Amino acid sequence: ALDSPRSLFVESLRSLRTSLMLSRLGAPPRSVLVTSPLTGEGKSFVSWNLAILFAQQGKRVLLCDANLRHPWLHRNLEANPHVGLSTVLAGLSSDHGASVVIPVLEVPGLFLIPSGPLPPYPAEMLGSHHMADLVKSWETKYDLVILDAPPVLQFTDSVVLSSMVNSVLLMARHQQTPLSALEKSYRMLEEVQSSSERKINIVINGVKDQPAGGYVSLQERQ
Numbered sequence: 001a002l003d004s005p006r007s008l009f010v011e012s013l014r015s016l017r018t019s020l021m022l023s024r025l026g027a028p029p030r031s032v033l034v035t036s037p038l039t040g041e042g043k044s045f046v047s048w049n050l051a052i053l054f055a056q057q058g059k060r061v062l063l064c065d066a067n068l069r070h071p072w073l074h075r076n077l078e079a080n081p082h083v084g085l086s087t088v089l090a091g092l093s094s095d096h097g098a099s100v101v102i103p104v105l106e107v108p109g110l111f112l113i114p115s116g117p118l119p120p121y122p123a124e125m126l127g128s129h130h131m132a133d134l135v136k137s138w139e140t141k142y143d144l145v146i147l148d149a150p151p152v153l154q155f156t157d158s159v160v161l162s163s164m165v166n167s168v169l170l171m172a173r174h175q176q177t178p179l180s181a182l183e184k185s186y187r188m189l190e191e192v193q194s195s196s197e198r199k200i201n202i203v204i205n206g207v208k209d210q211p212a213g214g215y216v217s218l219q220e221r222q
Helices: 008-021 043-058 087-089 122-126 129-141 158-166 179-190
Strands: 029-037 059-064 111-115 144-148 167-174 199-205
Touching: 008 043, 008 144, 008 179, 008 199, 043 059, 043 111, 043 144, 043 179, 059 129, 059 179, 087 122, 087 129, 111 167, 122 129, 129 144, 129 158, 158 179, 167 179, 179 199
Parallel strands: 029 144, 029 167, 059 111, 059 144, 167 199
Antiparallel strands: none
16 A cells, blocks of 8 residues: 555455445444455455555554464564563553554554553453453544454454454455355354344455356355
8 A cells, every 4th residue: 555555455455444434324434354264365455555545535544463373564664572462461551552552654544552561461451341342442532443463263352352353354365265155154253143233244355367258256145
């Protein structure tokens, strides 16, 4: 979004941004969880670039690395990995995470909370009342909160977090993610109780070419 703002990928993300804002009746989502069935499906890359595009639209955006197992987002800013979400959830910060927020200087309006040190029990931390309270607090301070979370089928973290947000982006990679894995992940997320009329959205990533005439497109398949 910064290096190639006119690329086809970024234009597709702009379409995703619009679709996401229209995905809920009544009001756009204030919090979005980005996850995937398995690893390597591009969720962190999409989270980062989507956050940039929302901030460029004039919104105040908080991007939180909620992957307390294999974090990635802090590498973009070469941020200190020794403080972050895990230190806040461990009770080492009493300011709702304000002390670990990093402004992204290249993108006004975008802020990052890195994962922090990897804890021994990530699911318990992320499923705590403390985490739910943090998300609610961030929703009042930012126009949009984006949580980048681990894969659904490998860890329970994303399933737990999905109850705390308004919207979920479930990433699947074209010709790579097994349909059975996508369906199982969707069912697991769908079974989670939510009080915020949460929407679960499937995003197909890595589509390089448009289907030729006579073949079923992704839209038709859906």
